[in-house]
Structures are given as structure tokens and as C-alpha cells.
Amino acid sequence: xxxxxxxxxxxxxxxxxxxxxxxxxxxxxxxxxxxxxxxxxxxxxxxxxxxxxxxxxxxxxxxxxxxxxxxxxxxxxxxxxxxxxxxxxxxxxxxxxxxxxxxxxxxxxxxxxxxxxxxxxxxxxxxxxxxxxxxxxxxxxxxxxxxxxxxxxxxxxxxxxxxxxxxxxxxxxxxxxxxxxxxxxxxxxxxxxxxxxxxxxxxxxxxxxxxxxxxxxxxxxxxxxxxxxxxxxxxxxxxxxxxxxxxxxxxxxxxxxxxxxxxxxxxxxxxxxxxxxxxxxxxxxxxxxxxxxxxxxxxxxxxxxxxxxxxxxxxxxxxxxxxxxxxxxxxxxxxxxxxxxxxxxxxxxxxxxxxxxxxxxxxxxxxxxxxxxxxxxxxxxxxxxxxxxxxxxxxxxxxxxxxxxxxxxxxxxxxxxxxxxxxxxxx
Ligand code: SF4
Numbered sequence: 145x146x147x148x149x150x151x152x153x154x155x156x157x158x159x160x161x162x163x164x165x166x167x168x169x170x171x172x173x174x175x176x177x178x179x180x181x182x183x184x185x186x187x188x189x190x191x192x193x194x195x196x197x198x199x200x201x202x203x204x205x206x207x208x209x210x211x212x213x214x215x216x217x218x219x220x221x222x223x224x225x226x227x228x229x230x231x232x233x234x235x236x237x238x239x240x241x242x243x244x245x246x247x248x249x250x251x252x253x254x255x256x257x258x259x260x261x262x263x264x265x266x267x268x269x270x271x272x273x274x275x276x277x278x279x280x281x282x283x284x285x286x287x288x289x290x291x292x293x294x295x296x297x298x299x300x301x302x303x304x305x306x307x308x309x310x311x312x313x314x315x316x317x318x319x320x321x322x323x324x325x326x327x328x329x330x331x332x333x334x335x336x337x338x339x340x341x342x343x344x345x346x347x348x349x350x351x352x353x354x355x356x357x358x359x360x361x362x363x364x365x366x367x368x369x370x371x372x373x374x375x376x377x378x379x380x381x382x383x384x385x386x387x388x389x390x391x392x393x394x395x396x397x398x399x400x401x402x403x404x405x406x407x408x409x410x411x412x413x414x415x416x417x418x419x420x421x422x423x424x425x426x427x428x429x430x431x432x433x434x435x436x437x438x439x440x441x442x443x444x445x446x447x448x449x450x451x452x453x454x455x456x457x458x459x460x461x462x463x464x465x466x467x468x469x470x471x472x473x474x475x476x477x478x479x480x481x482x483x484x485x486x487x488x489x490x491x492x493x494x495x496x497x498x499x500x501x502x503x504x505x506x507x508x509x510x511x512x513x514x515x516x517x518x519x520x521x522x523x524x525x526x527x528x529x530x531x532x533x534x535x536x537x538x539x540x541x542x543x544x545x546x547x548x549x550x551x552x553x554x555x556x557x558x559x560x561x562x563x564x565x566x567x568x569x570x571x
Pocket of ligand 1: 550551552553554555557558559560561
């Protein structure tokens with residue numbers, strides 16, 4: 145019996161208890177969330193992982209992605225990136241290799257993390273078709289489902305699957321007159337190319353029932369890919385994107401009814417004034433399924449700083465109700481991320497998730513304690529409360545003040561010191 149069936153039967157499982165304790169909720173709250181499809185706990189019968197819930201009422205979670213490319217295949221570096229992501233506080237890890245030996249890389253990464261791991265089976269199926277048949281568009285439907293099952297057996301907890309791109313979406317994007325930024329989803333581009341070349345419907349859509357059987361058998365959580373997401377802010381919230389969201393929302397209901405835990409993915413590139421609408425429309429259409437926001441990037445002109453751009457978008461999307469955010473690194477749009485990029489990306493996303501949770505869940509105790517610790521110049525307490533204590537302590541110690549109560553920013557003219565010497569403002 146899967147988690148949804150157990151939740152619907154009123155049973156509280158050990159996974160639900162762990163998530164409830166971690167989130168300060170009752171096990172019954174988590175059970176109801178899973179039964180209604182508003183919360184998921186990605187599990188795998190093939191691997192023990194840190195139990196972690198995603199969805200309504202829970203802390204916003206952060207995903208980090210690792211994986212090789214066709215240009216850079218360095219398995220040891222991917223393992224270092226996976227470890228760095230976990231150490232920096234990522235909640236999940238997606239292994240998205242597109243170069244090298246897929247089986248070996250995923251196996252090694254999975255062995256080196258305790259986090260829930262996600263994958264995109266379409267990447268492997270399409271690229272293996274290039275290697276085997278000479279062209280990705282020659283991938284067979286069987287290849288796609290076989291690889292989905294193979295990846296599940298490696299201990300994959302969730303999979304981004306491009307279920308919602310169908311002929312209507314392709315027609316819609318043509319009828320709307322194209323796009324300024326085209327398609328930025330690799331999986332979306334692969335599937336559209338395959339459908340047009342073969343003049344066939346997307347098998348992940350037309351054979352959705354078979355896909356659900358595989359996912360249910362191996363207890364994989366379905367993350368419904370956003371292949372039509374905008375790759376430029378000028379394309380955000382267009383008809384093609386909304387069309388795919390409508391289809392994914394319908395399929396998400398079907399998946400939940402079948403007993404497959406489901407997340408729905410969102411865009412992409414969205415200007416700030418459209419984020420609230422994107423989150424609310426997604427939540428409304430999908431019956432409040434957990435929403436996985438990819439960023440979003442709120443401007444297109446800051447390559448090198450896209451982790452900051454995405455953090456602005458992620459903080460707003462989380463505040464409006466997104467449950468899960470995919471990190472973006474400074475290398476976005478420029479190169480395969482290295483270990484430092486991964487750390488910066490995870491930290492930026494964690495800050496964004498917290499900013500969102502302050503609004504969405506009212507999570508403010510740590511901020512309140514930090515305000516008091518700063519007022520009272522209790523430095524060690526400030527480090528303990530900091531999201532990255534090591535960096536905070538390092539910066540202070542590298543530029544140490546003459547008076548240990550203050551810092552070298554204002555030195556003798558520290559506002560907190562002056563106030564403390566003249567008036568008691570503590571509360
Ligand atoms: S010296 Fe200035 S920046 Fe440093 S703690 Fe005091 S008021 Fe804050």
C-alpha cells in the first residue's frame with residue numbers, strides 16, 4: 145500500500161510522524177495533507193533517505209541540481225557537488241546528467257547522498273537514442289518507459305516527467321505566433337522535437353495510465369514537468385504555458401486518485417508582477433497540489449547573478465504559496481555549475497525560502513531572536529542564529545574590531561553601544 149492509500153485509510157505511517165515532528169505539525173495534519181494531495185513525502189522502496197515533506201503548511205523546500213553535460217563529464221565533481229548541496233542545506237537533489245554513463249553516475253550520486261533524489265527519465269532516453277540509433281527523435285516509447293523503470297530501481301524518489309506537452313500545446317504555441325525566448329526546457333524541447341518528427345502524441349500523455357502503473361509500483365513521486373515554461377520574461381504566463389498547466393492539473397488529479405504522489409512544476413522566467421497570479425492559478429487549477437517553482441527568474445539581464453535574480457522570484461513565489469523551489473546558480477545560462485556555484489545557489493534559495501515562509505507560514509522566531517541578539521551585541525548568539533554561521537563568523541573575525549562589543553562598520557560610533565549606554569530599550 146502506498147502513502148496515499150495509507151493516508152486515505154486513516155493510517156499514520158512512520159514517514160508522516162517524522163515529517164510532522166520536523167515541521168512542528170501533528171501527524172494527523174500530515175496524514176490529511178497526503179490524503180488530499182496537498183502534501184507529498186517522496187520515498188523509495190530501494191533506498192533509505194531523509195524523510196521530508198513538501199506541501200501546504202510545511203516549510204518551503206529547496207532543490208539543488210547536479211549532473212554532467214555533454215561537454216563536462218567528471219563524476220567525482222558531481223559527487224562533490226551533491227555533498228556540497230547537502231552540507232549547505234538543500235532538501236532534495238536532482239541528478240540531471242546528460243553526458244557519460246548515466247547508470248553509473250546516478251548510482252554513484254545516489255550512494256553519496258541521504259537526500260531524496262529526483263531525475264528526468266526523458267533526458268537519458270533521448271540521449272541514449274542518439275547513441276543507439278543516431279537520432280534522439282528515433283527514441284521509442286518503450287525506451288522511455290524502460291528507462292523510467294530503471295531509474296526508479298536505482299532509488300529515485302521523484303521524477304520530473306513531461307506529461308502535459310501534447311498536440312494542443314504545440315498548436316497553441318504556433319497559434320500564439322511563437323515566442324521571444326523559445327522553449328528553455330530541455331525535456332520540453334526533446335519532446336516537441338520527437339512529436340513533430342514522428343507526427344505522434346507525447347507517449348507520457350497518451351500512455352499516462354501505463355506511466356502511473358510504473359510510478360506506483362516503484363513508489364516514485366511524480367513531478368509534472370513544465371516543458372512549455374517561458375525562457376524569457378516577455379513570454380511569461382502565455383497561452384502555451386497555461387495550456388500545459390491545465391493539462392497537468394487534470395493529470396495530477398488522475399495520478400492522485402491512482403495513488404501516485406504528485407507535484408506540479410511551474411515556470412521559469414516571470415516578471416515580479418505576474419508571480420502571484422501564477423501561483424494562485426496553479427493552486428486553483430490543481431486543487432492545491434504541491435507547487436514546484438523553478439526559480440523563477442524575474443529579469444533576463446543578469447547572467448552571473450542569476451542566483452540572486454531567482455532568489456527574488458523564489459521569495460515572492462514562496463510567500464504566495466509555492467511549496468518547493470529549484471535553486472539557480474551564478475552559472476545559470478553560462479556554464480555547468482561548479483562546487484562553489486552549487487553552494488551559492490543553495491544558500492540564495494534557502495534565504496528566499498525563509499523569506500517566503502515568514503509570510504506564508506509566519507515563521508519569524510529566528511528573526512525576532514536575531515534582532516534582540518544584535519541589539520544586545522551578543523555575537524556568538526548572532527552566529528548561532530545565522531543561516532550560514534561560518535561565513536558570518538569568518539567575515540567578523542577577518543576584520544576584528546578594537547572593542548569586541550561592536551564591529552568595524554561603525555566602531556566607536558556603534559548605535560547599539562551608544563543606545564545601551566544611555567537608555568534601556570530591551571523588550
Ligand atoms: S558597529 Fe554598526 S554595524 Fe556593527 S554592530 Fe554596531 S551598529 Fe551594527
